[in-house]
Amino acid sequence: MKMKTFAALISAALLFPAAPPDPARARAKCSGFTQPGDWPNPFIVVAAAGVTVISGSHERREMAVEQLASFLKKLPKSAWPCGRVAALQQAGPRGLHDDAPIAGNLRKVKQILKKLAVRMDPWPSA
Secondary structure, three states, rough: OOHHHHHHHHHHHHOOOOOOOOOHHHHHHHOOOOOOHHHOEEEEEEEOOOOEEEEEOOOEEEEOOOHHHHHHHHHHHHOOOOOOEEEEEEEEOOOOHHHHHHHHHHHHHHHHHHHOOOOOHHHHOO
């Protein structure tokens, strides 16, 4: 009888995983940051040529947009102290013809983050 109960619990856990963290709590924990260097979670800067990800350890990593999902998946849980939320910023100073490529890359990044269930915290351009 105990084995059936255990099997039922396992089955229920697989069918109904734990609820995601409360977004309001995560927002409260991560509110008040005004400088990108203070932001503890991944900070993504979208540029015409790709993205730059700044991790909690302030390590900067430039990559193609297509590499972003793989990179974020490999980050340890400690890189997400505020939960599954990433700061998102468009590159500041840009060239004359950078608007369209940045807009295209921004759409791709938003799709990637949505697919990974990572909430976006938009930051103004520098």
